[in-house]
Amino acid sequence: MRCIRSSLGAKYGRFAGTHVPGDFVEAPSQMLQNWVWDKKVLDTFAADYRDPSKKIRRKSSRKLNDAKLANAGVLYRRQFAFASLDWRCTISIPKMILYDCVAISKPDPRKSFSANRSSTTFVTYFGH
Secondary structure: OOOOOOOOOOOOHHHOOOOOOHHHHHHHHHHHHHHOOOHHHHOOOOEEOOEEEEEOOHHHHHHHHHHHHHHHHHHHHHHHHHHHHHHHHHOOOOOOOOOOHHHHHOOOOOOOOOOOOOOOOHHHHOOO
16 A cells, blocks of 8 residues: 555555544534533533543533523524425415515515515525
């Protein structure tokens, strides 16, 4: 086998960048993305580098989990606004009827955190 140094520092080019099976990168990535939210798992490897006995405090871990849930709520609420707009423009209006798609695209701020400014025409770049 020919040894090649890639820009990523891999000894063998076939193991660098996207030249690896998807699971080689994706499995550890997804494990860490999900396991870091579990305090017991976090305590097995996350510690103060100066004193490994000092772990992340339970209160901090709880706050991180609360922030994760709040962010998920914002994401789903935004996705709901997109789905509602798609429904309003494609299903709720009979075919061959003229309508003002810009007016329809102005979401009700009570339904979405992503209310559009009146000077924009969000529906023209909504690629759903």
